[in-house]
Amino acid sequence: xxxxxxRRLLTAIPILLGVSIVVFITIKIIPGDPVASLLGPxxxxxxxxxxxxxxxxxxxxxxxxxxxxGHTAVGDFGTSIARRSDVAPxxxxxxxxxxxxxxxxxxxxxxxxxxxxxLTALRRTGPLARIGNAFALFSISVPQYSVGLLLIIYLxxxxxxxxxxxxxxxxGDGGFVDxxxxxxxxxxxxxxxxxxxxxxxxxxxxxxxxxxxxxEALTARGLSRRRVMVHAFHNTVPSLLTVAGLQIxxxxxxxxxxxxxxxxxGIGLLVYQSISQRDLPVIQAGVLLSALxxxxxxxxxxxxxxxxxxxxxx
Amino acid sequence: MTALTxxxxxxxxxxxxxxxxxxxxxxxxxxxxxGGVVLLIAAVAVVGPFLVxxxxxxxxxxxxxxxxxxxxxxxxxxxxxxxxxxLVDGTRxxxxxxxxPVLFAAVVGTGxxxxxxxxxxxxxxxxxxxxxxxxAFPAVLLAIAIAAALGSGISNSIIALAVILVPPVARVAExxxxxxxxxxYMEAARASGATRFAIAVRQVLPNxxxxxxxxxxxxxxxxxxxxxxxxxxxxxxxxxxxxWGLMVSDHTQYIYSAPFLAAIPAVAILIASVAFNVLGDCxxxxxxxxxxxxx
Amino acid sequence: xxxxxxxxxxxxxxxxxxxxxxxEVTDLTTxxxxxxxxxxxxxxxxxxxxxxxxxxxxxxxxxxxxxTARSIMQLYGLSAELGGSVRMNGQELLGLPEPKxxxxxxxxxxxxxxxxxxxxxPLRRIGSQLTxxxxxxxxERVRKSARRRAEELLAMVGIPDPKRVADSYPHELSGGMxxxxxxxxxxxxxxxxxxxxxxxxxxxxxxxAQILELIAELQxxxxxxxxxxxxxxxxxxxxxxxxxxxxxxxxxxxxxxxQVLSAPRHPYTAGLxxxxxxxxxxxxxxxxxxGAPPGVGAFPPGCAFAPxxxxxxxxxxxxxxxxxxxxxxRSAACPVANPTPDGKAAA
Numbered sequence: 001x002x003x004x005x006x007r008r009l010l011t012a013i014p015i016l017l018g019v020s021i022v023v024f025i026t027i028k029i030i031p032g033d034p035v036a037s038l039l040g041p042x043x044x045x046x047x048x049x050x051x052x053x054x055x056x057x058x059x060x061x062x063x064x065x066x067x068x069x070g071h072t073a074v075g076d077f078g079t080s081i082a083r084r085s086d087v088a089p090x091x092x093x094x095x096x097x098x099x100x101x102x103x104x105x106x107x108x109x110x111x112x113x114x115x116x117x118x119l120t121a122l123r124r125t126g127p128l129a130r131i132g133n134a135f136a137l138f139s140i141s142v143p144q145y146s147v148g149l150l151l152i153i154y155l156x157x158x159x160x161x162x163x164x165x166x167x168x169x170x171x172g173d174g175g176f177v178d179x180x181x182x183x184x185x186x187x188x189x190x191x192x193x194x195x196x197x198x199x200x201x202x203x204x205x206x207x208x209x210x211x212x213x214x215x216e217a218l219t220a221r222g223l224s225r226r227r228v229m230v231h232a233f234h235n236t237v238p239s240l241l242t243v244a245g246l247q248i249x250x251x252x253x254x255x256x257x258x259x260x261x262x263x264x265x266g267i268g269l270l271v272y273q274s275i276s277q278r279d280l281p282v283i284q285a286g287v288l289l290s291a292l293x294x295x296x297x298x299x300x301x302x303x304x305x306x307x308x309x310x311x312x313x314x
Numbered sequence: 315m316t317a318l319t320x321x322x323x324x325x326x327x328x329x330x331x332x333x334x335x336x337x338x339x340x341x342x343x344x345x346x347x348x349g350g351v352v353l354l355i356a357a358v359a360v361v362g363p364f365l366v367x368x369x370x371x372x373x374x375x376x377x378x379x380x381x382x383x384x385x386x387x388x389x390x391x392x393x394x395x396x397x398x399x400x401l402v403d404g405t406r407x408x409x410x411x412x413x414x415p416v417l418f419a420a421v422v423g424t425g426x427x428x429x430x431x432x433x434x435x436x437x438x439x440x441x442x443x444x445x446x447x448x449x450a451f452p453a454v455l456l457a458i459a460i461a462a463a464l465g466s467g468i469s470n471s472i473i474a475l476a477v478i479l480v481p482p483v484a485r486v487a488e489x490x491x492x493x494x495x496x497x498x499y500m501e502a503a504r505a506s507g508a509t510r511f512a513i514a515v516r517q518v519l520p521n522x523x524x525x526x527x528x529x530x531x532x533x534x535x536x537x538x539x540x541x542x543x544x545x546x547x548x549x550x551x552x553x554x555x556x557x558w559g560l561m562v563s564d565h566t567q568y569i570y571s572a573p574f575l576a577a578i579p580a581v582a583i584l585i586a587s588v589a590f591n592v593l594g595d596c597x598x599x600x601x602x603x604x605x606x607x608x609x
Numbered sequence: 610x611x612x613x614x615x616x617x618x619x620x621x622x623x624x625x626x627x628x629x630x631x632x633e634v635t636d637l638t639t640x641x642x643x644x645x646x647x648x649x650x651x652x653x654x655x656x657x658x659x660x661x662x663x664x665x666x667x668x669x670x671x672x673x674x675x676x677t678a679r680s681i682m683q684l685y686g687l688s689a690e691l692g693g694s695v696r697m698n699g700q701e702l703l704g705l706p707e708p709k710x711x712x713x714x715x716x717x718x719x720x721x722x723x724x725x726x727x728x729x730x731p732l733r734r735i736g737s738q739l740t741x742x743x744x745x746x747x748x749e750r751v752r753k754s755a756r757r758r759a760e761e762l763l764a765m766v767g768i769p770d771p772k773r774v775a776d777s778y779p780h781e782l783s784g785g786m787x788x789x790x791x792x793x794x795x796x797x798x799x800x801x802x803x804x805x806x807x808x809x810x811x812x813x814x815x816x817x818a819q820i821l822e823l824i825a826e827l828q829x830x831x832x833x834x835x836x837x838x839x840x841x842x843x844x845x846x847x848x849x850x851x852x853x854x855x856x857x858x859x860x861x862x863x864x865x866x867x868q869v870l871s872a873p874r875h876p877y878t879a880g881l882x883x884x885x886x887x888x889x890x891x892x893x894x895x896x897x898x899x900g901a902p903p904g905v906g907a908f909p910p911g912c913a914f915a916p917x918x919x920x921x922x923x924x925x926x927x928x929x930x931x932x933x934x935x936x937x938x939r940s941a942a943c944p945v946a947n948p949t950p951d952g953k954a955a956a
Contacts, residue, residue: 018447026463137595141587143539145546146562146580153573213727220682220722221742221794222715225707231730238732253452257543271455272547275462287459291451298450310778311731 005303012295019291020072024065027284077285080274091270091285095293098266101255104183105190106248112191113198114240118233120199121206132199139196144254148189148261155185166263186262190255194247198240205239206232238309245301249294345600348592355586359409362402397561397575401582404556407468409586411550411557412538414472419479420530426480427487427526428518431495442488445481453478457540461549468557471550475540479533486529490522532594535587542583558583629698631801631834632681632718633657638692639673639680641906648906650676652858653693655932658802658834663850665866666838667881671905673858674838678804681836682714697801716746719795721824723807725787729779735763735790736775739797746798762793767823785816789823796827803828805837809844821848842885846870851938854878857903857913860932862946864939874935874946877914912943920945 052058059067071078077087120132163182209215209232218228256268263269267286274282306312430441448456457474464470494517503513542559544550551557553564561579568575639651651673658664666674679685681695683702695702697717702710714720722728730738739759740752749755756775763771766789779787788808795803805824809817821844828835839845845852845866852869854862854877862875873879880898900917903909909916915925922944932942 014443015446015450018444019450022447022451023459026459137591138584138588141535141539141584141591143542143546143559143562143580143583143587145543145559146576146583149562149566149569149576149580153569153576213722213724214730216679216684217720217722217728217791218730219684220714220720222711222713222745222798223741224711224745227741227745231733234732235730249452250454251452253454253456256454256458257546260547268455271458271462275458276548283459283462287451287455290455294452295450309732311780 004306005299008299008302012299016292016295019295020069020288021065023284023288023291024068026287027280028061072285072288077288078281080279080282083279083282087281087285091267091282091289094265094267094270094286095289097264098252098255098259098268098290099293100179101183101186101190101259101264101266102248102251104187105251105255105258106194106244108187108191109194109198109247109251110240110244112195113244114202116195116199117202118206121203121210136196136199136203139192140200141196142192143257144189144193145257145261147192148186148258151185151189152261166265182264186255186258186264189261190251190258193254194251198243198247201243202236202240205236205243208239209233209235238305241301241305241308245298248301249297252290252294252297344592345596348589348596351585351589352593355405355409355589358402359405362405397578400556400561401558401579404558404561404579405582407551407555408538408542408558408583411468411471411475411541411545412534412586415475415479415541416530416533416537418472418476419483419533420526422476423480423483424487424519424522424526427484427489428491428522430484430488431491432513432518441484445484448478448481451478454540454543457544458547458549461544466549466552468551471541471544474544474549475537479537483526483530483533487522487526490525491518494518494521528594528597531597532591535590535594538590539583539587542579629660630657631660631697632836633696633699634677634681634693635696636693637677637680637695638690639676639685640690640692641685641688642690647690649908650689650858650905651680652908654855654858654860655693656853656860656863658836660801660834661828661832663828663835663837663848665845665848665850665852666836666855667840667842667845667852668855669840669902671902672855673905674840674855675806676858677855678720678806678836678838681804682718682720683710684714684720712746715742715795715800716798717800718802718804719798719800721788721792721795721803721805721808724811725784725791726779726811728791729787731779733778734775735777735779735782736760739763739775739790739794742794742797748798758797759793762797763790766790766793766796766827767819768793783816784812785819788812788816788820792820792823792827796831796833799831800833803833803835805835807838807840810839810841817844818847842870842882854881857908859913859929859942861914861943862939862941863932864936868936868939874939874941875914875943876918876920876945880917880919 057064075088077091079085080087080090083090116132116135120129120136123129166182212235214235215228215232218231219225223231253268255264255266256272258264259266259268260272267290271283271286274280274286426441426445430438433441457478460477461471461474464473503517541550542557542562545557545559546563548563551560553560558579562576562583565572565576565579634657635655637651637654638649641648641650654673654677656664666677668674676689680689680691681702683691683705685691691703693703697713702713705713729735733741736756736759739762740749740755743749743755743758749758760771760775763774768774768786768789774782774786774790779790782790788811792808803824808824809820812820824835824837825848827833835850837844837848849866851864852862852866853860854869854875856877862869862873862878864874869878870882873882877898884897898917899919902917903913909926910929911924911926912918912921912929915921918925925944930942930944932940934940935946
């Protein structure tokens with residue numbers, strides 16, 4: 001078990017290195033002169049040359065990469081061009097906010113997906129099954145940004161039930177209730193697509209398991225229908241975990257739209273705002289941290305997988 | 315359309331052939347509806363722009379007209395432009411922005427996947443580990459970062475989406491290729507002296523194509539939503555061009571005065587996405603049916 | 610109609626002789642029901658089992674032998690309609706309410722399925738699957754004693770280190786060990802009838818004999834009646850007991866294994882045996898039965914074997930011959946084997 005996790009951790013290292021290379025290259029191909037944007041239009045030629053030298057921009061690319069990697073590894077993401085402040089705390093705060101939203105949306109998506117998936121697998125006809133199937137189909141097709149807007153229109157702005165945007169009320173106490181109220185609409189919006197995907201996957205997982213031999217064998221042992229179902233659902237857990245892990249990863253990225261619509265101060269919003277300001281260090285750090293969170297999440301899912309399924313615990 | 319998802323009734327069915335004809339019939343019905351919608355969208359994309367008024371011509375005196383007034387079937391937007399005309403005119407770009415990345419990913423992803431599946435160990439590793447790196451990013455965020463790096467513009471948004479769609483397609487192709495390689499007839503083909511390339515073209519591609527086609531069809535819906543999403547964030551086409559995602563973000567300004575306005579392009583995106591998703595489902599079920607028949 | 614007519618059943622004071630038969634199947638029919646189709650798979654099968662007795666159901670795939678076995682346990686739920694009668698100790702099982710059936714399944718009638726891998730929950734340790742069955746049937750409800758009993762059962766089926774196996778997951782065991790564990794679960798509640806559906810088909814040849822030996826040994830020790838389904842004439846011959854030959858959803862011949870295999874009465878049984886290679890027989894001497902067995906649900910009128918039968922008469926494709934006694938303890942469903950209509954054997 002521990003060796004299993006340890007091995008997985010080792011495989012994550014080359015992937016993270018690859019991730020850092022991709023991020024580095026992405027930033028390097030961006031047109032525009034970072035020195036000019038740091039100094040502003042008034043910078044003198046000497047100042048420009050000095051800064052270029054100081055930033056190491058005259059070095060060959062591999063040297064620049066390793067220098068950047070070294071800084072990044074110790075949490076030094078540089079200085080934001082637009083905000084003139086340290087990137088690291090800014091991005092870390094945003095990451096925490098994104099993780100809050102992601103966790104809430106993931107919880108909703110998993111509960112909704114499992115309920116709808118089980119329902120449509122066990123009852124294949126009738127109005128409930130129809131509603132479930134329609135939900136699974138439409139929810140994977142919706143553009144999240146529009147759903148978010150519609151929710152704002154009708155539930156927030158229209159009915160005044162929920163706050164329109166942000167994470168806390170300005171001047172509020174920043175308490176949990178305030179956070180919860182702000183969280184509901186973005187979480188529902190972000191959860192829709194993964195809920196639909198989980199529902200569809202879980203439905204076929206249930207059908208797969210129910211068609212497996214051991215269901216009949218368990219019935220033949222004299223177990224009640226309820227007990228047999230407990231065994232069957234236990235056996236859907238590994239595939240549910242795989243799908244849920246993928247979808248949470250998807251959420252980490254997909255919340256960008258939601259954060260943009262609801263002004264949720266997460267990584268997505270930060271990156272979105274930095275795009276228009278061409279604030280490259282922030283974009284770089286945001287994407288890198290998201291990828292790091294994503295890789296760690298995958299590791300966690302792998303470890304959980306080994307916990308629930310003895311067959312892969314080797 | 316909802317009838318379709320009831321279709322694959324696999325579990326615990328008695329050993330009968332019963333129900334299969336009915337399943338097929340239902341499937342073709344939803345396939346027909348979805349196919350019809352897709353054709354309609356395609357037709358609108360091709361000839362629509364010739365049938366409607368100038369999508370860029372706005373009359374500031376006619377701002378935010380309600381649907382149906384003054385011959386504006388869907389009303390006018392904040393600059394007095396006809397919403398229907400913009401919707402129809404935007405179909406072409408919205409569809410292209412969603413379709414082209416998938417086509418690109420289908421070709422490149424299949425190539426990479428088949429190559430990895432047939433390659434020797436180190437080649438397989440090299441390709442798959444490289445793809446794993448792209449898997450390590452949350453896909454949407456990576457697309458946004460790439461699009462942001464390249465700058466706005468529809469071609470850049472297409473490139474960004476293509477990059478994130480290649481790895482999953484390649485994985486599907488690789489899995490399928492690996493499965494084929496283990497089969498006996500591949501052994502026979504190798505033993506008969508066929509080159510790797512010949513095997514790839516004659517034996518592997520025809521078998522890898524169906525799952526890839528199914529997968530890619532299902533990706534189109536997603537890709538359309540993402541493409542519009544990039545425009546929504548300001549990373550796709552630039553105003554005043556008509557495009558669905560851009561229309562959503564444009565109409566958002568008037569969310570309080572004309573709340574329906576923002577819903578119109580959103581519904582267009584939804585319909586297109588649902589149609590392609592249903593089509594993908596039908597293709598998958600058809601393929602499963604064929605698989606059953608082969609046994 | 611059944612072959613047991615000729616076998617004297619041990620009578621007790623409790624009631625008629627048939628009341629103590631562990632299993633008595635009369636005119637069992639199984640029809641799978643679809644949305645707009647009904648497919649008969651088992652068409653009037655009758656047989657019975659004494660305490661400690663073995664009946665081998667021998668037949669090709671699609672003959673309905675497995676479906677017969679599963680119908681006795683009523684495992685098909687709503688997807689099949691059952692007809693006729695299945696009695697255990699005189700009690701009718703068909704139509705019993707589900708809770709009572711659950712007590713009987715795994716308690717008095719147990720199943721050993723074909724594939725031991727599929728028969729075990731892959732995510733549960735062997736020990737926990739055993740104790741679950743013991744608990745459900747009220748044998749051992751206390752955890753500790755159930756665990757002890759589980760280890761005893763594993764030891765009884767010839768597993769050398771029951772403690773370790775009880776703590777193992779199914780995938781950690783070999784196929785033979787898995788099948789032993791499945792058998793341990795099956796005999797956990799000391800069933801009167803053990804239904805073994807091709808229990809060795811999924812195993813290595815070397816392990817097959819061991820498993821058959823184990824079943825025979827348990828049968829001796831526990832006095833269990835065994836209904837074994839097989840397509841393997843060799844298995845049927847080795848195991849002994851009686852043989853029932855099935856074709857197209859019907860029992861076409863029944864009798865003591867040695868006699869049926871050495872002097873078959875039904876042309877189908879004869880054809881089946883002729884098509885087997887045997888030591889000393891040249892390959893060229895093998896004859897296969899002409900044609901192919903009818904597909905499930907597509908049975909021809911009259912005797913289903915008539916189109917392939919070398920001795921078919923015109924009447925064969927009109928009337929389906931009933932299973933009649935042809936000799937002491939033997940019966941066959943064929944006018945060739947039953948020359949006289951009163952059921953007295955000619956040979």
